[in-house]
Amino acid sequence: MTTDAAAVSITDLSKRFVRGDVLALDRIDLDVQPGEFVSLIGPSGCGKSTLLRIIGDLIRPSEGAVLVNGKSAHQARLDRDYGIVFQDAVLYDWRTVVKNIALPLELAGWDRKRRDTRVREMLELVELTGFEKHHPWQLSGGMQQRVSIARALSFSPPLLLMDEPFGALDEMTRERMNNELLRIWQETLSTVVFVTHSIAESVFLSTRVVVMSARPGRIAGIAEIDLPQPRSPETREDARFADHITQVRRLLRKGHALDAPEEDETPLYVAEEGL
Amino acid sequence: MSVQGVVVVPRGTLGARVGRGVVDWIPAAAVLVLGILAWEGLVRGLDIQRFLLPAPSAILDTLWERREELQAAGIYTFTEALGGFVIGCTLAVLAAIVLARFRSFGRALMPFAIAANAVPIIAFAPITNQWFGPLEKTSKMAIAAILVFFPVLVNTLRGLTSVRPQSIELMRSYAAGEIEIFRRVRIPSSLPYLFSALKVATVLAMIGAVVGEYFLSSQEALGFQIRNSAALFQFELAWAAIVVASVLGILFYSSVALVERLTMSWHPSSRAD
Numbered sequence: 001m002t003t004d005a006a007a008v009s010i011t012d013l014s015k016r017f018v019r020g021d022v023l024a025l026d027r028i029d030l031d032v033q034p035g036e037f038v039s040l041i042g043p044s045g046c047g048k049s050t051l052l053r054i055i056g057d058l059i060r061p062s063e064g065a066v067l068v069n070g071k072s073a074h075q076a077r078l079d080r081d082y083g084i085v086f087q088d089a090v091l092y093d094w095r096t097v098v099k100n101i102a103l104p105l106e107l108a109g110w111d112r113k114r115r116d117t118r119v120r121e122m123l124e125l126v127e128l129t130g131f132e133k134h135h136p137w138q139l140s141g142g143m144q145q146r147v148s149i150a151r152a153l154s155f156s157p158p159l160l161l162m163d164e165p166f167g168a169l170d171e172m173t174r175e176r177m178n179n180e181l182l183r184i185w186q187e188t189l190s191t192v193v194f195v196t197h198s199i200a201e202s203v204f205l206s207t208r209v210v211v212m213s214a215r216p217g218r219i220a221g222i223a224e225i226d227l228p229q230p231r232s233p234e235t236r237e238d239a240r241f242a243d244h245i246t247q248v249r250r251l252l253r254k255g256h257a258l259d260a261p262e263e264d265e266t267p268l269y270v271a272e273e274g275l
Numbered sequence: 276m277s278v279q280g281v282v283v284v285p286r287g288t289l290g291a292r293v294g295r296g297v298v299d300w301i302p303a304a305a306v307l308v309l310g311i312l313a314w315e316g317l318v319r320g321l322d323i324q325r326f327l328l329p330a331p332s333a334i335l336d337t338l339w340e341r342r343e344e345l346q347a348a349g350i351y352t353f354t355e356a357l358g359g360f361v362i363g364c365t366l367a368v369l370a371a372i373v374l375a376r377f378r379s380f381g382r383a384l385m386p387f388a389i390a391a392n393a394v395p396i397i398a399f400a401p402i403t404n405q406w407f408g409p410l411e412k413t414s415k416m417a418i419a420a421i422l423v424f425f426p427v428l429v430n431t432l433r434g435l436t437s438v439r440p441q442s443i444e445l446m447r448s449y450a451a452g453e454i455e456i457f458r459r460v461r462i463p464s465s466l467p468y469l470f471s472a473l474k475v476a477t478v479l480a481m482i483g484a485v486v487g488e489y490f491l492s493s494q495e496a497l498g499f500q501i502r503n504s505a506a507l508f509q510f511e512l513a514w515a516a517i518v519v520a521s522v523l524g525i526l527f528y529s530s531v532a533l534v535e536r537l538t539m540s541w542h543p544s545s546r547a548d
Contacts, residue, residue, distance in 0.1 A: 058444045077450055084448045090441045094463045094541040103459070104449040135541050 005070030007159055007191035008032040008055055013064030015050055015217075024050050026216035028064070034158070037185055037192045039202035039209045041248065042255065047217025048195045052163050055193060056084055069158060080108060082159040083152030087167045089144035091136035091151075097123075098132045101151045108155055122150040125184060142173040149181070153188060160185075162194045166201070175233075178204055182231055199252070203227075203244045204236060211248060213255030220255025223247050329511045337511040338518060345500070349519045352484050352497035355412045356527070359419020360480040364473060366420070367427035374428075375435035375461065376453075385432070391425040400487045409491035419483030423476035430472035434465025467542065470535040477527040485520055 008031070015025040024047040032038050040048040053059040055066055057077040068076035076082065083104070091100050098119050105115045123129045126146040136144055145165055152160060165181075166174045178201060185192055196202050202209045206225050213220040225244050227235055235241055311331050317323070318330040325333065338345065374381035400418045407414035438461055446456045488498020497516050504512035 053444070056448055058447060077448065080450050082448065084445065086441050086445070088441060090439070090445050092442070092460070092463065094466075094539070096541075107446075107449045107451050107455060 006031045006067070007034045007036065007069060008193060009065075009067040009070075010051075010055070011065045013051075013054065013061050013066060015047065015054065015059070016062045023216035025054075025061075026218050028217070028219060030210060030219065032191060032193060034191050035189060037182075037194065037205055037207045039194045039196055039206040040212060041196055041199065041202045041209055042212030042217070042220070042252070043214045044197075045217075046212040046214040046255075048212055049163050051212075051217070052084075052161050052193060052195050056082055056161050058084075076159075080104070080155055081157055082161050083155070083157040084161040085145070085148050085152045085163065085165045087164040089136070089141075089148040091144055091147055093136055095135075096132065097128065097134050097136070097139070097147050100136065100147055101154050104151060104155050118154055122154050125153070125187065126150045126180070140173075141169055142177060145169065145177065146180070149184065153184070153190070156188070156190075158190055160190050160192045162192065164195050164197060167197060174198075174201070179233065181205065186230060199245055199248050200236075203241060203248060204231060209244075209248050211251035211255055218255070221251035223251060326508050326510050329514055333511050334514045334518065338515040341512060341515060345497075345515060345519050348495055348497040348500050348516065349523055351412070351493070351495045352415075352481075352488065352520065353523050353527070355415035355487075355496075356419055356477075356480040356484040356523075358412065358416040359483055360423055360476055360527075362416060363420030363423035363480070364427050364476055367424045368431050368469070370424075371428050371431035371435060372457075374432050376457075378436075381432060381436075385429075388425055388429050388432075392429060396422050396425075397483065397486050400483070401490050404487060404491050410493050412493075415484045415487040415492065415496075418487045419480040422479040422483040426479070427469075427472040427476055430468045431465055434468025435461045437468075438464045466539055470531070470539070473531050474528055474535070477531050478524060481520065481524040481527065 010028055010030040013025060013028040014023070016023050028051065040051060042048050050059060054061050055068065055073060057066075057073040066073040069081050071079070071081075092103070095103065101119045101122050102115045105118060110118070120129075123132065126149055128143060128146055128150070131139065131143065136147070139147065149165070166177050169177060181192075182205060192205075194202070194205060203223075203225055204227075209223040209225060211220045211223065212218065223244060227238060227240055227244070314328075315331050318328060374384060397418070399421065403417040403421070404414045407417045442460050442464070443456060446460055451459070485498040485501070488496040489502045492499045494503075497520050500516040501513050501520070504510070504516065
């Protein structure tokens with residue numbers, strides 16, 4: 001990892017899907033510094049998941065450049081510079097918890113002893129010790145997602161990409177996972193780019209919230225979240241927490257107004273549920 | 276755990292599992308025994324002509340008397356079915372792998388494979404008999420192999436290609452190449468599809484071998500025995516040979532099912548409850 005290089009640097013990036021001729025992302029510029037926790041939030045169709053996939057070199061941009069740790073996104077993927085977590089845990093049913101977490105390590109050619117040690121550390125990190133031999137379908141949704149996070153972090157990538165990782169979990173599990181994620185972020189010192197539909201989640205977790213507008217996907221505004229670190233469940237009761245939520249909500253409404261007349265919040269939520 | 280019947284054994288031990296297994300099978304076993312008894316009673320009570328339907332006891336007698344002959348015939352025919360199964364399934368899996376790697380190729384050929392599934396391929400048996408020699412085992416292996424080829428190909432290809440896109444994206448995020456993705460994701464994901472095809476294939480292979488023998492075959496073969504004894508009004512012998520073919524078919528199917536269970540012990544469907 002080059003010093004001084006931004007963790008993610010996006011310049012003038014656009015993505016047009018040939019099928020349907022949709023402009024998914026329109027001239028995006030964004031820098032993420034090492035150690036930041038940046039959330040991307042916006043209505044469905046704003047291209048936030050597409051943007052995440054472009055950073056991960058899983059989709060190619062139509063125009064513009066993406067640098068990850070100072071190298072091309074493609075090179076960064078080949079160098080295993082990031083771990084990714086999806087909304088669905090995407091665990092492999094035929095592998096036990098241990099073997100799911102060890103998969104990227106196997107692919108990176110780690111020997112067995114080193115893998116075992118590392119997997120044990122990861123299980124401790126996500127508090128799943130004792131579930132080594134379980135298969136994914138024997139775990140709850142929250143536990144599955146913890147395995148998925150452990151897997152993404154197992155090879156210590158400097159960057160963690162998360163695509164609505166807690167979107168399928170119930171509210172209580174989600175809040176607990178948010179607390180755990182912040183603890184993990186602080187312990188591993190990684191950079192996080194986090195896609196979410198939830199305003200409260202984005203404010204609670206992030207150092208910055210990037211608000212996007214839909215069709216075409218543009219950055220409508222960026223909210224700096226100056227809530228004190230480390231954050232705790234009490235953070236949610238902080239007056240500034242409510243202020244930031246209002247700030248993000250206003251940016252969302254502004255973004256929404258870019259291609260539609262002024263509307264109240266309800267249609268926005270309807271649109272969000274669509275994804 | 277609810278108490279089932281009189282067999283109360285501690286949960287989790289081998290004894291418990293066998294015990295519960297036995298309890299589960301009692302209804303089916305009862306139906307089988309009752310069915311055979313009813314058959315026997317019906318044939319005796321109504322004095323049904325033996326060329327219409329021999330009594331189970333008569334079939335059993337014949338089965339015992341002609342056991343050496345029937346055993347040899349069974350082995351002969353099973354060898355053909357097994358040979359055809361192995362050849363057909365191997366070729367089908369290899370073809371599926373090639374078609375999964377080269378998608379446009381697969382898309383061009385898939386309609387034909389599916390169409391072939393709808394064709395009564397057994398109709399080709401007289402032709403394959405002539406091609407590979409009617410008295411040779413090879414000719415029956417050929418028809419059995421063709422019969423199993425298409426369903427195994429279509430199912431395996433479906434398994435290899437219906438992997439969730441995110442599973443592939445995840446592998447790519449770990450810088451895995453196509454071969455790694457194939458080995459670690461596509462092949463394991465396709466196993467449930469493959470095994471359901473292989474189980475169907477055991478049945479098709481037996482049908483191919485036996486029906487192929489009906490047309491023309493060595494006198495040693497089971498199909499020949501069935502056809503010949505029926506033609507000579509030796510119905511007990513024909514039925515005895517059918518029983519042999521059925522038992523072999525069931526054993527063949529069950530052994531593939533057993534391999535499936537052992538290979539896919541990770542699969543949610545194999546969870547014991």
